[in-house]
Amino acid sequence: MKDMMNELPGIDRVRGRFLEMLEQRQSAIAGHALAAWDGQTLEDINENLASAQAVLHQISGSAGSLGWADLGKAARECEMEIIAHLEGPDADLAICPGELINHLDVFVTNCREVIAAQRTPVEAE
Amino acid sequence: MRILAVDDDPIILELLCQFIEAVGDHNLSTAPSAIDALEFLESNPDDVFDCFLFDIQMPGMDGIDLTRKLRETSRFADTPVLMLTAMAEKRYIDNAFAAGATDYVTKPFEVSELKARLNTVEGLLEARQTRTKKIFATQSLAEDVNTVEIFEPISIYDVENVIDYLAMENYVAQLSKQSLFGSTTFAFTIRQIDAFHAALSAFEFYSLIQDVAEIISDTLVGRQYLMSYAGSGTFVCITESGWRPDMQQLMDAINLSLARTELYNNAGQRLQPRVSAGGAIRLVWKTGNSVMEALAAAHASAEEACVAFEKSQSKYFELGQTA
Numbered sequence: 320m321k322d323m324m325n326e327l328p329g330i331d332r333v334r335g336r337f338l339e340m341l342e343q344r345q346s347a348i349a350g351h352a353l354a355a356w357d358g359q360t361l362e363d364i365n366e367n368l369a370s371a372q373a374v375l376h377q378i379s380g381s382a383g384s385l386g387w388a389d390l391g392k393a394a395r396e397c398e399m400e401i402i403a404h405l406e407g408p409d410a411d412l413a414i415c416p417g418e419l420i421n422h423l424d425v426f427v428t429n430c431r432e433v434i435a436a437q438r439t440p441v442e443a444e
Numbered sequence: 445m446r447i448l449a450v451d452d453d454p455i456i457l458e459l460l461c462q463f464i465e466a467v468g469d470h471n472l473s474t475a476p477s478a479i480d481a482l483e484f485l486e487s488n489p490d491d492v493f494d495c496f497l498f499d500i501q502m503p504g505m506d507g508i509d510l511t512r513k514l515r516e517t518s519r520f521a522d523t524p525v526l527m528l529t530a531m532a533e534k535r536y537i538d539n540a541f542a543a544g545a546t547d548y549v550t551k552p553f554e555v556s557e558l559k560a561r562l563n564t565v566e567g568l569l570e571a572r573q574t575r576t577k578k579i580f581a582t583q584s585l586a587e588d589v590n591t592v593e594i595f596e597p598i599s600i601y602d603v604e605n606v607i608d609y610l611a612m613e614n615y616v617a618q619l620s621k622q623s624l625f626g627s628t629t630f631a632f633t634i635r636q637i638d639a640f641h642a643a644l645s646a647f648e649f650y651s652l653i654q655d656v657a658e659i660i661s662d663t664l665v666g667r668q669y670l671m672s673y674a675g676s677g678t679f680v681c682i683t684e685s686g687w688r689p690d691m692q693q694l695m696d697a698i699n700l701s702l703a704r705t706e707l708y709n710n711a712g713q714r715l716q717p718r719v720s721a722g723g724a725i726r727l728v729w730k731t732g733n734s735v736m737e738a739l740a741a742a743h744a745s746a747e748e749a750c751v752a753f754e755k756s757q758s759k760y761f762e763l764g765q766t767a
Binding site for chain 2: 326327328329330332333336337340373376377379380381382383384385388391395398
Protein backbone atom coordinates (compact mmCIF):
# COMPACT_ATOMS: atom_id res chain seq x y z
CA MET A 320 0.00 0.00 0.00
CA LYS A 321 1.73 3.12 -1.23
CA ASP A 322 0.00 5.56 1.08
CA MET A 323 1.11 3.67 4.22
CA MET A 324 4.71 3.72 3.04
CA ASN A 325 4.62 7.42 2.26
CA GLU A 326 2.56 8.72 5.15
CA LEU A 327 3.67 6.72 8.17
CA PRO A 328 7.19 7.67 9.29
CA GLY A 329 7.68 4.59 11.49
CA ILE A 330 6.48 2.10 8.91
CA ASP A 331 9.95 0.55 8.37
CA ARG A 332 10.09 -0.53 11.99
CA VAL A 333 6.68 -2.20 11.68
CA ARG A 334 7.74 -3.89 8.43
CA GLY A 335 10.88 -5.20 10.15
CA ARG A 336 8.80 -6.59 13.00
CA PHE A 337 6.38 -8.16 10.51
CA LEU A 338 9.29 -9.99 8.83
CA GLU A 339 10.59 -11.22 12.18
CA MET A 340 7.16 -12.57 13.00
CA LEU A 341 6.70 -13.96 9.50
CA GLU A 342 9.70 -16.18 10.15
CA GLN A 343 7.97 -17.69 13.19
CA ARG A 344 4.56 -17.67 11.57
CA GLN A 345 5.57 -19.51 8.40
CA SER A 346 7.24 -22.15 10.51
CA ALA A 347 4.08 -22.44 12.68
CA ILE A 348 1.94 -22.87 9.54
CA ALA A 349 4.31 -25.54 8.19
CA GLY A 350 4.22 -27.35 11.56
CA HIS A 351 0.41 -27.32 11.73
CA ALA A 352 0.10 -28.38 8.08
CA LEU A 353 2.41 -31.35 8.67
CA ALA A 354 0.64 -32.32 11.88
CA ALA A 355 -2.73 -32.14 10.10
CA TRP A 356 -1.42 -34.25 7.21
CA ASP A 357 -0.01 -36.87 9.62
CA GLY A 358 -3.03 -36.65 11.93
CA GLN A 359 -4.93 -39.87 12.61
CA THR A 360 -7.97 -38.46 14.34
CA LEU A 361 -10.55 -35.86 13.37
CA GLU A 362 -9.46 -33.67 16.31
CA ASP A 363 -5.77 -33.82 15.30
CA ILE A 364 -6.55 -32.78 11.76
CA ASN A 365 -9.16 -30.11 12.37
CA GLU A 366 -7.40 -28.53 15.35
CA ASN A 367 -4.15 -28.19 13.41
CA LEU A 368 -5.95 -26.79 10.38
CA ALA A 369 -7.77 -24.28 12.63
CA SER A 370 -4.44 -23.25 14.19
CA ALA A 371 -2.90 -22.76 10.74
CA GLN A 372 -5.94 -20.72 9.75
CA ALA A 373 -5.54 -18.41 12.78
CA VAL A 374 -1.92 -17.66 11.80
CA LEU A 375 -2.88 -17.14 8.14
CA HIS A 376 -5.60 -14.74 9.28
CA GLN A 377 -3.03 -12.55 11.02
CA ILE A 378 -0.76 -12.48 7.98
CA SER A 379 -3.67 -11.69 5.65
CA GLY A 380 -4.74 -8.79 7.88
CA SER A 381 -1.45 -6.92 7.94
CA ALA A 382 0.71 -7.99 4.96
CA GLY A 383 -1.26 -5.90 2.46
CA SER A 384 -1.02 -2.72 4.56
CA LEU A 385 2.76 -3.15 4.83
CA GLY A 386 3.52 -3.50 1.14
CA TRP A 387 3.15 -7.26 0.61
CA ALA A 388 -0.26 -7.30 -1.04
CA ASP A 389 0.30 -10.59 -2.91
CA LEU A 390 1.40 -12.37 0.25
CA GLY A 391 -1.66 -11.06 2.09
CA LYS A 392 -3.94 -12.21 -0.73
CA ALA A 393 -2.34 -15.65 -0.80
CA ALA A 394 -2.75 -15.95 3.00
CA ARG A 395 -6.41 -15.01 2.67
CA GLU A 396 -6.97 -17.62 -0.04
CA CYS A 397 -5.41 -20.37 2.10
CA GLU A 398 -7.43 -19.18 5.09
CA MET A 399 -10.68 -19.33 3.09
CA GLU A 400 -9.78 -22.79 1.83
CA ILE A 401 -9.33 -24.04 5.39
CA ILE A 402 -12.60 -22.39 6.52
CA ALA A 403 -14.41 -24.00 3.56
CA HIS A 404 -13.05 -27.40 4.58
CA LEU A 405 -13.83 -26.96 8.29
CA GLU A 406 -17.38 -25.82 7.52
CA GLY A 407 -17.88 -28.18 4.58
CA PRO A 408 -19.38 -31.66 4.22
CA ASP A 409 -16.04 -33.39 5.07
CA ALA A 410 -15.57 -31.50 8.34
CA ASP A 411 -16.64 -34.49 10.43
CA LEU A 412 -14.39 -36.95 8.61
CA ALA A 413 -10.73 -37.54 9.49
CA ILE A 414 -9.64 -36.30 6.09
CA CYS A 415 -6.94 -33.75 5.37
CA PRO A 416 -7.25 -32.66 1.73
CA GLY A 417 -3.94 -33.06 -0.15
CA GLU A 418 -4.67 -30.04 -2.32
CA LEU A 419 -5.04 -27.85 0.76
CA ILE A 420 -1.69 -29.04 2.16
CA ASN A 421 -0.13 -28.40 -1.22
CA HIS A 422 -1.44 -24.79 -1.18
CA LEU A 423 -0.11 -24.29 2.34
CA ASP A 424 3.26 -25.62 1.18
CA VAL A 425 3.33 -23.10 -1.69
CA PHE A 426 2.37 -20.35 0.75
CA VAL A 427 5.17 -21.28 3.18
CA THR A 428 7.60 -21.17 0.25
CA ASN A 429 6.26 -17.69 -0.66
CA CYS A 430 6.88 -16.52 2.89
CA ARG A 431 10.47 -17.79 2.77
CA GLU A 432 11.02 -15.97 -0.53
CA VAL A 433 9.69 -12.70 0.93
CA ILE A 434 11.96 -13.05 3.97
CA ALA A 435 14.99 -13.90 1.81
CA ALA A 436 14.31 -11.00 -0.57
CA GLN A 437 14.25 -8.53 2.33
CA ARG A 438 17.45 -9.91 3.86
CA THR A 439 19.44 -9.70 0.64
CA PRO A 440 17.75 -7.02 -1.44
CA VAL A 441 20.68 -6.70 -3.89
CA GLU A 442 20.80 -10.42 -4.65
CA ALA A 443 17.03 -10.57 -4.93
CA GLU A 444 17.07 -7.89 -7.60
CA MET B 445 -10.57 11.46 20.27
CA ARG B 446 -9.64 8.83 22.83
CA ILE B 447 -9.55 5.50 20.97
CA LEU B 448 -9.22 1.89 22.16
CA ALA B 449 -8.00 -0.62 19.55
CA VAL B 450 -8.39 -4.35 20.20
CA ASP B 451 -6.57 -6.83 17.97
CA ASP B 452 -4.71 -10.06 18.66
CA ASP B 453 -2.13 -9.21 15.99
CA PRO B 454 0.65 -7.06 17.51
CA ILE B 455 1.59 -5.88 14.01
CA ILE B 456 -1.85 -4.30 13.49
CA LEU B 457 -1.63 -2.61 16.90
CA GLU B 458 1.81 -1.21 16.04
CA LEU B 459 0.51 -0.06 12.67
CA LEU B 460 -2.39 1.71 14.35
CA CYS B 461 0.00 3.40 16.80
CA GLN B 462 2.01 4.68 13.84
CA PHE B 463 -1.16 5.78 12.11
CA ILE B 464 -2.51 7.68 15.13
CA GLU B 465 0.89 9.31 15.65
CA ALA B 466 0.89 10.44 12.02
CA VAL B 467 -2.66 11.80 11.86
CA GLY B 468 -2.39 13.47 15.29
CA ASP B 469 -5.19 14.78 17.52
CA HIS B 470 -6.04 11.31 18.82
CA ASN B 471 -4.97 9.29 21.82
CA LEU B 472 -4.71 5.52 21.32
CA SER B 473 -4.84 2.71 23.88
CA THR B 474 -4.51 -0.91 22.79
CA ALA B 475 -5.50 -4.35 24.05
CA PRO B 476 -4.43 -7.72 22.61
CA SER B 477 -7.78 -9.46 23.24
CA ALA B 478 -11.44 -8.81 23.97
CA ILE B 479 -11.01 -10.13 27.52
CA ASP B 480 -8.06 -7.79 28.15
CA ALA B 481 -10.10 -4.90 26.78
CA LEU B 482 -13.04 -5.64 29.08
CA GLU B 483 -10.73 -5.96 32.09
CA PHE B 484 -9.02 -2.70 31.17
CA LEU B 485 -12.34 -0.87 30.85
CA GLU B 486 -13.64 -2.33 34.11
CA SER B 487 -10.52 -1.40 36.05
CA ASN B 488 -10.59 2.14 34.65
CA PRO B 489 -14.23 3.15 35.18
CA ASP B 490 -13.49 6.85 34.79
CA ASP B 491 -11.78 6.52 31.43
CA VAL B 492 -13.80 7.99 28.60
CA PHE B 493 -13.40 6.50 25.14
CA ASP B 494 -14.81 8.22 22.06
CA CYS B 495 -14.24 5.39 19.61
CA PHE B 496 -13.36 1.70 19.48
CA LEU B 497 -11.47 -0.17 16.74
CA PHE B 498 -12.16 -3.92 16.97
CA ASP B 499 -10.82 -6.86 15.03
CA ILE B 500 -13.45 -9.55 14.50
CA GLN B 501 -11.57 -12.85 14.61
CA MET B 502 -9.72 -13.14 17.89
CA PRO B 503 -9.14 -16.13 20.15
CA GLY B 504 -11.51 -16.34 23.12
CA MET B 505 -14.10 -13.65 22.55
CA ASP B 506 -14.43 -12.18 19.06
CA GLY B 507 -14.96 -8.51 18.19
CA ILE B 508 -18.67 -8.98 17.49
CA ASP B 509 -19.34 -10.41 20.97
CA LEU B 510 -17.19 -7.67 22.46
CA THR B 511 -19.33 -5.04 20.69
CA ARG B 512 -22.52 -6.72 21.91
CA LYS B 513 -21.17 -6.79 25.47
CA LEU B 514 -20.24 -3.10 25.43
CA ARG B 515 -23.60 -2.12 23.94
CA GLU B 516 -25.31 -3.73 26.95
CA THR B 517 -23.63 -1.18 29.23
CA SER B 518 -24.93 2.37 29.55
CA ARG B 519 -21.33 3.60 29.53
CA PHE B 520 -20.65 2.47 25.96
CA ALA B 521 -24.19 2.10 24.58
CA ASP B 522 -23.50 4.58 21.80
CA THR B 523 -19.71 4.84 21.55
CA PRO B 524 -18.85 4.41 17.85
CA VAL B 525 -17.33 1.01 17.06
CA LEU B 526 -15.34 0.53 13.87
CA MET B 527 -14.75 -3.08 12.95
CA LEU B 528 -11.27 -3.36 11.48
CA THR B 529 -11.16 -6.82 10.01
CA ALA B 530 -10.03 -9.11 7.23
CA MET B 531 -13.45 -10.80 7.24
CA ALA B 532 -15.20 -9.41 4.16
CA GLU B 533 -18.02 -11.97 3.98
CA LYS B 534 -21.60 -10.77 4.30
CA ARG B 535 -22.46 -12.87 7.36
CA TYR B 536 -19.73 -11.11 9.36
CA ILE B 537 -20.87 -7.70 8.12
CA ASP B 538 -24.51 -8.47 9.04
CA ASN B 539 -23.57 -9.79 12.48
CA ALA B 540 -21.25 -6.86 13.20
CA PHE B 541 -23.86 -4.20 12.41
CA ALA B 542 -26.61 -6.15 14.21
CA ALA B 543 -24.35 -6.28 17.30
CA GLY B 544 -24.00 -2.50 17.21
CA ALA B 545 -21.00 -1.70 15.00
CA THR B 546 -20.98 1.78 13.52
CA ASP B 547 -18.71 1.10 10.58
CA TYR B 548 -16.74 -1.69 8.94
CA VAL B 549 -13.25 -1.35 7.47
CA THR B 550 -11.67 -4.32 5.75
CA LYS B 551 -7.98 -5.11 6.05
CA PRO B 552 -5.64 -4.34 4.45
CA PHE B 553 -6.60 -0.75 5.15
CA GLU B 554 -5.11 2.47 3.83
CA VAL B 555 -4.22 5.63 5.75
CA SER B 556 -6.62 7.83 3.77
CA GLU B 557 -9.51 5.41 4.27
CA LEU B 558 -9.03 5.06 8.00
CA LYS B 559 -8.54 8.80 8.38
CA ALA B 560 -11.83 9.43 6.53
CA ARG B 561 -13.69 6.94 8.72
CA LEU B 562 -12.35 8.53 11.91
CA ASN B 563 -13.39 11.97 10.62
CA THR B 564 -16.92 10.63 10.09
CA VAL B 565 -16.94 9.32 13.66
CA GLU B 566 -15.85 12.73 14.93
CA GLY B 567 -18.68 14.36 12.98
CA LEU B 568 -21.15 11.85 14.43
CA LEU B 569 -19.97 12.55 17.98
CA GLU B 570 -20.37 16.30 17.55
CA ALA B 571 -23.86 16.01 16.03
CA ARG B 572 -24.93 13.53 18.71
CA GLN B 573 -23.66 15.71 21.53
CA THR B 574 -25.68 18.68 20.29
CA ARG B 575 -28.83 16.58 19.82
CA THR B 576 -28.58 14.85 23.21
CA LYS B 577 -28.14 18.21 24.91
CA LYS B 578 -31.30 19.46 23.21
CA ILE B 579 -33.40 16.40 24.08
CA PHE B 580 -32.42 16.23 27.71
CA ALA B 581 -32.45 19.99 28.26
CA THR B 582 -36.14 20.09 27.36
CA GLN B 583 -36.83 17.03 29.48
CA SER B 584 -35.57 18.69 32.62
CA LEU B 585 -37.21 22.01 31.88
CA ALA B 586 -40.44 20.37 30.66
CA GLU B 587 -40.54 22.89 27.84
CA ASP B 588 -43.18 22.65 25.17
CA VAL B 589 -40.88 23.82 22.45
CA ASN B 590 -39.43 21.03 20.32
CA THR B 591 -35.77 21.78 19.76
CA VAL B 592 -35.05 18.61 17.79
CA GLU B 593 -35.62 19.11 14.08
CA ILE B 594 -38.21 16.80 12.56
CA PHE B 595 -35.81 15.54 9.90
CA GLU B 596 -33.05 14.58 12.36
CA PRO B 597 -32.24 10.84 12.36
CA ILE B 598 -32.39 10.41 16.14
CA SER B 599 -30.33 7.50 17.54
CA ILE B 600 -32.37 4.77 19.18
CA TYR B 601 -30.85 2.49 21.83
CA ASP B 602 -31.80 -0.85 23.34
CA VAL B 603 -34.17 -1.88 20.58
CA GLU B 604 -33.31 -5.17 18.90
CA ASN B 605 -31.83 -4.82 15.39
CA VAL B 606 -32.26 -1.03 15.36
CA ILE B 607 -29.05 0.73 14.41
CA ASP B 608 -27.93 4.32 14.03
CA TYR B 609 -28.65 5.93 10.66
CA LEU B 610 -24.93 6.47 10.03
CA ALA B 611 -24.35 2.78 10.75
CA MET B 612 -27.14 1.94 8.30
CA GLU B 613 -25.47 4.05 5.60
CA ASN B 614 -22.17 2.31 6.30
CA TYR B 615 -23.90 -1.08 6.26
CA VAL B 616 -25.41 -0.26 2.87
CA ALA B 617 -21.98 0.82 1.60
CA GLN B 618 -20.66 -2.61 2.60
CA LEU B 619 -23.68 -4.39 1.13
CA SER B 620 -23.13 -2.70 -2.21
CA LYS B 621 -19.94 -4.78 -2.57
CA GLN B 622 -21.82 -8.03 -1.98
CA SER B 623 -24.35 -10.24 -3.67
CA LEU B 624 -27.78 -9.01 -2.57
CA PHE B 625 -29.88 -11.81 -3.95
CA GLY B 626 -32.10 -12.28 -0.90
CA SER B 627 -32.17 -8.66 0.27
CA THR B 628 -35.19 -6.35 0.31
CA THR B 629 -35.64 -2.83 1.64
CA PHE B 630 -38.87 -1.26 2.89
CA ALA B 631 -39.97 1.58 5.16
CA PHE B 632 -42.70 2.79 7.50
CA THR B 633 -43.66 6.40 8.20
CA ILE B 634 -45.55 7.60 11.27
CA ARG B 635 -48.71 9.34 10.11
CA GLN B 636 -49.14 13.02 11.05
CA ILE B 637 -45.58 13.20 12.25
CA ASP B 638 -45.65 17.02 11.79
CA ALA B 639 -48.50 17.28 14.27
CA PHE B 640 -46.72 15.05 16.80
CA HIS B 641 -43.52 17.04 16.37
CA ALA B 642 -45.30 20.35 16.83
CA ALA B 643 -47.24 19.21 19.91
CA LEU B 644 -44.56 17.29 21.80
CA SER B 645 -41.41 18.37 23.61
CA ALA B 646 -38.10 17.03 22.30
CA PHE B 647 -38.03 14.35 24.97
CA GLU B 648 -41.64 13.30 24.35
CA PHE B 649 -40.98 13.17 20.60
CA TYR B 650 -37.85 11.09 21.18
CA SER B 651 -39.83 8.73 23.42
CA LEU B 652 -42.56 8.37 20.80
CA ILE B 653 -40.01 7.46 18.11
CA GLN B 654 -38.37 4.97 20.49
CA ASP B 655 -41.75 3.36 21.34
CA VAL B 656 -42.76 3.03 17.69
CA ALA B 657 -39.32 1.53 16.89
CA GLU B 658 -39.84 -1.02 19.62
CA ILE B 659 -43.27 -2.00 18.28
CA ILE B 660 -41.97 -2.36 14.70
CA SER B 661 -39.04 -4.40 16.00
CA ASP B 662 -41.41 -6.67 17.98
CA THR B 663 -43.54 -7.15 14.88
CA LEU B 664 -40.51 -8.16 12.82
CA VAL B 665 -39.20 -10.55 15.47
CA GLY B 666 -37.88 -13.83 14.06
CA ARG B 667 -36.88 -12.17 10.79
CA GLN B 668 -33.33 -11.32 9.83
CA TYR B 669 -33.29 -7.54 9.37
CA LEU B 670 -31.71 -4.25 10.36
CA MET B 671 -33.71 -1.06 10.88
CA SER B 672 -32.84 2.57 11.33
CA TYR B 673 -34.75 5.78 12.07
CA ALA B 674 -34.08 8.08 9.13
CA GLY B 675 -35.86 11.16 10.47
CA SER B 676 -39.27 12.71 9.59
CA GLY B 677 -41.08 9.78 11.20
CA THR B 678 -39.65 7.20 8.80
CA PHE B 679 -38.03 3.88 9.69
CA VAL B 680 -36.03 2.18 6.94
CA CYS B 681 -35.43 -1.59 7.05
CA ILE B 682 -33.29 -4.06 5.15
CA THR B 683 -34.18 -7.71 5.36
CA GLU B 684 -32.28 -10.82 4.29
CA SER B 685 -32.81 -14.52 3.64
CA GLY B 686 -35.10 -14.07 0.68
CA TRP B 687 -38.09 -12.94 2.76
CA ARG B 688 -40.42 -10.73 0.70
CA PRO B 689 -42.61 -8.95 3.21
CA ASP B 690 -46.33 -8.42 2.61
CA MET B 691 -46.36 -4.72 3.42
CA GLN B 692 -50.13 -4.40 3.93
CA GLN B 693 -50.08 -7.27 6.41
CA LEU B 694 -47.03 -5.88 8.22
CA MET B 695 -48.55 -2.41 8.43
CA ASP B 696 -51.79 -3.83 9.86
CA ALA B 697 -49.86 -5.86 12.43
CA ILE B 698 -47.82 -2.81 13.53
CA ASN B 699 -50.92 -0.59 13.73
CA LEU B 700 -52.79 -3.22 15.71
CA SER B 701 -49.90 -3.41 18.13
CA LEU B 702 -49.76 0.41 18.34
CA ALA B 703 -53.50 0.51 19.05
CA ARG B 704 -53.04 -1.97 21.89
CA THR B 705 -50.11 -0.09 23.41
CA GLU B 706 -50.90 2.79 25.72
CA LEU B 707 -48.62 5.70 24.93
CA TYR B 708 -48.95 9.01 26.74
CA ASN B 709 -47.33 12.45 26.65
CA ASN B 710 -46.08 14.17 29.82
CA ALA B 711 -49.51 15.70 30.42
CA GLY B 712 -51.07 12.24 30.56
CA GLN B 713 -52.85 12.55 27.23
CA ARG B 714 -52.93 9.39 25.17
CA LEU B 715 -50.95 9.37 21.93
CA GLN B 716 -52.25 7.21 19.12
CA PRO B 717 -49.57 6.98 16.43
CA ARG B 718 -50.15 4.83 13.34
CA VAL B 719 -47.82 4.06 10.46
CA SER B 720 -48.11 3.79 6.70
CA ALA B 721 -45.95 1.32 4.77
CA GLY B 722 -44.26 1.88 1.45
CA GLY B 723 -43.41 -0.73 -1.15
CA ALA B 724 -40.86 -3.52 -0.68
CA ILE B 725 -37.93 -3.03 -3.06
CA ARG B 726 -35.64 -5.95 -3.87
CA LEU B 727 -31.92 -5.20 -3.89
CA VAL B 728 -30.94 -8.01 -6.24
CA TRP B 729 -28.39 -6.97 -8.88
CA LYS B 730 -28.04 -3.54 -7.37
CA THR B 731 -24.52 -2.31 -6.71
CA GLY B 732 -22.78 0.83 -5.47
CA ASN B 733 -24.97 3.90 -5.22
CA SER B 734 -28.05 2.12 -6.52
CA VAL B 735 -28.39 0.30 -3.16
CA MET B 736 -28.55 3.63 -1.35
CA GLU B 737 -30.97 4.89 -4.02
CA ALA B 738 -33.20 1.86 -3.39
CA LEU B 739 -33.22 2.74 0.30
CA ALA B 740 -34.15 6.32 -0.54
CA ALA B 741 -36.92 5.02 -2.83
CA ALA B 742 -38.31 2.82 -0.03
CA HIS B 743 -38.20 5.85 2.28
CA ALA B 744 -40.01 8.04 -0.28
CA SER B 745 -42.59 5.35 -0.95
CA ALA B 746 -43.52 5.14 2.76
CA GLU B 747 -43.86 8.92 2.95
CA GLU B 748 -46.03 8.90 -0.18
CA ALA B 749 -48.22 6.17 1.32
CA CYS B 750 -48.58 8.36 4.39
CA VAL B 751 -49.62 11.39 2.34
CA ALA B 752 -52.06 9.25 0.32
CA PHE B 753 -53.59 7.88 3.53
CA GLU B 754 -54.05 11.33 5.04
CA LYS B 755 -55.57 12.57 1.79
CA SER B 756 -57.97 9.64 1.72
CA GLN B 757 -59.13 10.59 5.23
CA SER B 758 -59.75 14.26 4.53
CA LYS B 759 -60.62 14.28 0.81
CA TYR B 760 -62.65 11.11 0.60
CA PHE B 761 -64.92 12.76 -1.98
CA GLU B 762 -62.01 12.66 -4.44
CA LEU B 763 -61.68 8.88 -4.12
CA GLY B 764 -62.28 6.97 -7.30
CA GLN B 765 -61.98 10.09 -9.47
CA THR B 766 -59.95 9.76 -12.62
CA ALA B 767 -58.43 12.46 -14.77
